Amino acid sequence: MSGYNTEQKKLIIDFFSENPERSFTIDQVAAALCERGAPIGKSTVYRLIPRLTECGMLKKFSEVSGRKNLYQIVICEHRCEHFHMKCKICGKLFHMDCAISAALTEKLLAEYGFSADKENTVIFGVCLDCRSRGGEQSL
Amino acid sequence: MSGYNTEQKKLIIDFFSENPERSFTIDQVAAALCERGAPIGKSTVYRLIPRLTECGMLKKFSEVSGRKNLYQIVICEHRCEHFHMKCKICGKLFHMDCAISAALTEKLLAEYGFSADKENTVIFGVCLDCRSRGGEQSL
DNA sequence: CCCAAATCAAGAATTATTCTCAAATTGCAC
DNA sequence: GTGCAATTTGAGAATAATTCTTGATTTGGG
Numbered sequence: 001m002s003g004y005n006t007e008q009k010k011l012i013i014d015f016f017s018e019n020p021e022r023s024f025t026i027d028q029v030a031a032a033l034c035e036r037g038a039p040i041g042k043s044t045v046y047r048l049i050p051r052l053t054e055c056g057m058l059k060k061f062s063e064v065s066g067r068k069n070l071y072q073i074v075i076c077e078h079r080c081e082h083f084h085m086k087c088k089i090c091g092k093l094f095h096m097d098c099a100i101s102a103a104l105t106e107k108l109l110a111e112y113g114f115s116a117d118k119e120n121t122v123i124f125g126v127c128l129d130c131r132s133r134g135g136e137q138s139l
Numbered sequence: 140m141s142g143y144n145t146e147q148k149k150l151i152i153d154f155f156s157e158n159p160e161r162s163f164t165i166d167q168v169a170a171a172l173c174e175r176g177a178p179i180g181k182s183t184v185y186r187l188i189p190r191l192t193e194c195g196m197l198k199k200f201s202e203v204s205g206r207k208n209l210y211q212i213v214i215c216e217h218r219c220e221h222f223h224m225k226c227k228i229c230g231k232l233f234h235m236d237c238a239i240s241a242a243l244t245e246k247l248l249a250e251y252g253f254s255a256d257k258e259n260t261v262i263f264g265v266c267l268d269c270r271s272r273g274g275e276q277s278l
Numbered sequence: 279c280c281c282a283a284a285t286c287a288a289g290a291a292t293t294a295t296t297c298t299c300a301a302a303t304t305g306c307a308c
Numbered sequence: 309g310t311g312c313a314a315t316t317t318g319a320g321a322a323t324a325a326t327t328c329t330t331g332a333t334t335t336g337g338g
Contacts, residue, residue: 068294
């Protein structure tokens with residue numbers, strides 16, 4: 001992320017990092033931070049979350065039903081670009097191996113000439129654990 | 140879509156059908172319809188678009204940058220479930236062949252135990268035409 | 279044609295988001 | 309450290325988006 005390092009950026013990243021499996025609306029983040037007395041204003045939260053998303057630190061979803069936009073932290077070991085999968089039940093984000101991501105990308109390119117944007121795509125579904133456990137859809 | 144058949148449903152579907160390559164916010168649709176004097180109220184548009192989305196007639200995206208939710212008509216020849224790809228430049232929606240969709244789904248299931256939801260996933264990228272033409276990203 | 283159920287619309291109410299601008303903070307140059 | 313220009317912040321006003329309420333209208337089966 002470019003620009004100055006400010007306490008407010010850190011507050012937001014820390015908040016998301018505390019809840020790596022959950023996604024939040026901007027408003028929820030602002031409310032949660034303000035409630036705990038963090039020194040950050042609503043407008044700053046609205047300003048920073050989209051910027052953190054653009055630089056890849058957060059990932060944005062829109063609810064399957066409903067109209068709210070949700071943000072969640074992306075914790076990536078891998079440096080190469082890859083797709084992400086999100087479990088609609090538990091909320092976890094999964095990383096598609098780079099090799100599999102690349103194979104998919106190549107397939108779409110070969111077949112349709114379509115150049116997929118790994119960064120901005122999220123594949124929704126249900127993860128292994130939740131499939132065995134059953135449960136309610138949260139997203 | 141369940142429920143009564145009303146003129147208002149038809150107005151909305153027609154509007155999207157006239158613009159198969161474009162996506163709109165709910166507000167844009169309401170404004171456009173009202174402006175052309177269509178007999179439909181804003182609240183009806185807000186009520187119907189999510190329902191048309193749930194039943195698969197429309198597809199919902201969230202902007203790559205920005206926070207608006209966009210809706211676009213899905214014109215599908217294929218009955219089997221498949222993934223959709225959306226070109227960020229021209230806006231067109233593409234259908235991933237059922238066989239390729241199934242192969243991807245199976246791969247993710249075998250590799251991660253992740254059961255992908257074809258209906259609610261959209262793969263963003265740039266289509267063949269736009270790659271050769273160059274151009275500005277619209278979404 | 280009748281009627282109950284479903285749907286609609288106007289606009290009020292609420293909620294979400296953006297904007298404004300003075301004050302505070304940041305980090306570089308010295 | 310200190311000074312300073314550029315950047316960032318936040319309070320709250322302004323705006324925009326969405327939902328809700330309620331009485332009127334429409335729908336389709338009988």
